[in-house]
Amino acid sequence: MSVDEFRVEVRRWLADNLVGEFAALRGVGGPGREHEAFADRLAWDRHLAAAGWTCPGWPVEHGGRGLSLAQQVVFHEEYALAGAPSRMNHLGEELLGPTLIAFGTSAQQQRFLPRIRAVKELWCQGYSEPGAGSDLASVSTSAVLDGDEWVITGQKVWTSLAHVADWCFVLARTEPGSHRHHGLSYLLVPMRQPGVEVRPIVQLTGTAEFNEVFFDGARTAADLVVGKPGDGWRVAMGTLAFERGVATIGQQVGFRRELDALTQLARQTGALDEPVLREKLARARLGLEVMRAHAMRTLDSAEPGAASVAKLVWANWHRTLGELAMEVRGAASLVHDGDLDRWQRLFLFSRADTIYGGANEIQRNIIAERVLGLPREAKA
DSSP states (O other), rough: OHHHHHHHHHHHHHHSSSSSSGGTTTTTOOTTTTTHHHHHHHHHHHHHHHHHHSTSSGGGGGOOOOOOHHHHHHHHHHHHHHHHHHHHHIIIIIIIHHHHHHOOHHHHHHHHHHHTTTSSSEEEEEEOTTSSSSSSOOEEEEOEEEEEEEEEEEEEEOOOOTTTTEEEEEEEEOOTTOOOOTEEEEEEESSSTTTTTEEEEOHHHHHHHOEEEEEEEEEETTTEEEEEETBBHHHHHHHHHHHHHHHHHHHHHHHHHHHHHHHHHHHHHHHGGSSHHHHHHHHHHHHHHHHHHHHHHHHTTOOTTTTHHHHHHHHHHHHHHHHHHHHGGGGGGGOOOOOHHHHHHHHHHTTTTTEEEEHHHHHHHHHIIIIIOOOOOOOO
């Protein structure tokens, strides 16, 4: 099937299925709005699974469709263009699943991949800690073997969707006295057990999709370590590489929709007649084209620093769009009647874009050291 024929197939399926009970889900969910219609979006994800549209890029032998990179780009573009709801299963499908395919044992793959594909188990990511955010190598959460189980103690923070997740992939220190990248292991930990406490973090938007997670003697089976014990850093970096994959193309379609809506608002209010605002909107559109060009050039690339450049480009662009939205709305952007409108929510949540998923400062250090060959930043 050609790419064009595949695009028609995806577009037709979405048009035929985003109807009835699912019609109201168009445009629902996403960063800053993960609280919206949880049960209905979960039902939609399972509807996708029943039709074979979850995990389309996974190899066929692991339950996917084995789509080419070009076909995956088409799927994510068409999904976003249709206004289909934000997925509930993206941490399992786009991060853990590919990690298990690359690094997991056959038993782990057989146990977890079918339930990810069927959206029967939801996942969260246990990486960041209060003392180890962007500096992930400073992880201090520990795990020790007790018979045939790992016993986990420590705290994770900024854990997206932990309050609804069934499982968490946790980076923990399993070799006492080890430092930095050494002695870490990548564990698969059930969330619904004694010894796991989840505390939501209320954001500027008033919602809570991030959480603190406390492990106090939580347990998981000894064989639920991905890769070898002590090899967690390599596996964790593999997961991060998957995080900035082809799904970002769909993200950019969403950005374009936001920019189009803001431009229309500026036209309606007369703000587009202001030369400075008109130039800023034009620059935003040019920036979006640059973002897409970089993404398409580096999707299948192992170039050092490419993912860091992409993160810097989209995060800064989106944060600036939030600021521009406030300028377009003018004085009205400063008040609300108890509920934030879409532009106020965009402005407030996009302040975090340059922090989560790898802070700007860390991305610049990666580019400086790994691409430009500059000396490592001096530690205080």
